[in-house]
Amino acid sequence: MRERLRVGVVGAGYVGLTSAACLAELGHTITCVDVDAEKVGRLREAEIPIHEPGLPELVGNSLAAGRLAFTTEHAALRDVDVVLLCLPTPTGQAGTADLSAFDLALTTLRDTVSPHCVVVIKSTVPVGTAERAAAALGRPVVSNPEFLREGHAVHDFLHPDRIVIGACDERAREVADALYDGLDAPRLHTDPASAELAKYASNAFLALKVSYVNELAELCERLGADVTDVTGTMGLDERIGSAFLSPGPGWGGSCLPKDTRALLHAAAEAGVDFTVLADAVTANARQLDRVVAKVRQAVTGSDDGSLSGVRLGLLGLTFKAGTDDLRESPALAIAARLAAEGAQLTGYDPGVRRAADLGEVQLVDEPSLVAKDAAGLVLLTEWPEFRELDWPQLAQLAERATVVDCRNLLEPGELAQAGFTYFGLGRC
Structure with a gap:
């Protein structure tokens, strides 16, 4: 068993909150950042804004154990080992994804996280986004798409049918892989573009x-x-x-x-x-x-x-x-x-x-x-x-x-x- 990680999660929406709670359940120490101060305040009291079976219990238990914290301050991510980007990517003009929230997070992270920190994208993003993010941040970026079903997200995270990790850098791949220690599932190691396309291809099918x-x-x-x-x-x-x-x-x-x-x-x-x-x-x-x-x-x-x-x-x-x-x-x-x-x-x-x-x-x-x-x-x-x-x-x-x-x-x-x-x- 590898050493547990200090993990930052940017975005406390559906994917971010589920990922934060489940990674804390696996033993990692999680700091979840969201710009919505009212939501952060409620989450600190274990008040869950979405209907998802099992999620309130996970959040409450990890808050009590000190493995999970919520904040509006990106500076809290300065010493984490890995950051997960879980930002919304709604439909924008002409059907393409609106990456405005995602790009704003990149700008903030560039001057916040330490040089050794690995950045992992869980948001559903167009092919080439990981490569673009790596250029913007000056570090390797991993594509690690989520495959969570609403109403079954906690089960799907802790009992996945596959874990896809798209990385070109070996150390970044190993760090992303360590997030899921303890989970028994096929792991596909591929390049970022293939990982990004795999998520779109799965949903479209x-x-x-x-x-x-x-x-x-x-x-x-x-x-x-x-x-x-x-x-x-x-x-x-x-x-x-x-x-x-x-x-x-x-x-x-x-x-x-x-x-x-x-x-x-x-x-x-x-x-x-x-x-x-x-x-x-x-x-x-x-x-x-x-x-x-x-x-x-x-x-x-x-x-x-x-x-x-x-x-x-x-x-x-x-x-x-x-x-x-x-x-x-x-x-x-x-x-x-x-x-x-x-x-x-x-x-x-x-x-x-x-x-x-x-x-x-x-x-x-x-x-x-x-x-x-x-x-x-x-x-x-x-x-x-x-x-x-x-x-x-x-x-x-x-x-x-x-x-x-x-x-x-x-x-x-x-x-x-x-x-x-x-x-x-x-x-x-």
């Missing part, structure tokens, strides 16, 4: 897979097949696998939309016509319209029926279950389209706080309030607890007992028994 199954679901409806049986057959083929083969309202969140846009921009800059990925993005946008059309037909009985003044209840608003993240949520995109057609929307989500900006959706605290006097219920996020709702009671509360299950989460037979007319995606 997942987006391709979801767009494929959503279009497959439409084909199943047209041909009278059941998509759950079709994808169940596909998933047993180890070359395909069952993950990301469930149809839904479209892919969203903080990663897939941003990363597909960035990869398409990089391909265009390199003169590569990445047609298959561009088509997946187009298919994802079309999926939103398909879901709205299904809702319209289900609650009005007509493809061109009017939703003006129709009360709809939405179950689920986050982009996926297990998180409070509303960024680029397909549920909210569909809600916006329904509202534009005049629908009156009430929504419930176990992960969403009342302070959230939900556009035209009135947030309520109980699923029964979503169903009351509704002409239809639309399930948009796959929260497992929705299976356990009192569906017979909801049927009695609704004006029309109709449910459009955009995640194929529910059992059609059970819903029929409860009194609902059921509509799924790609189900016969």
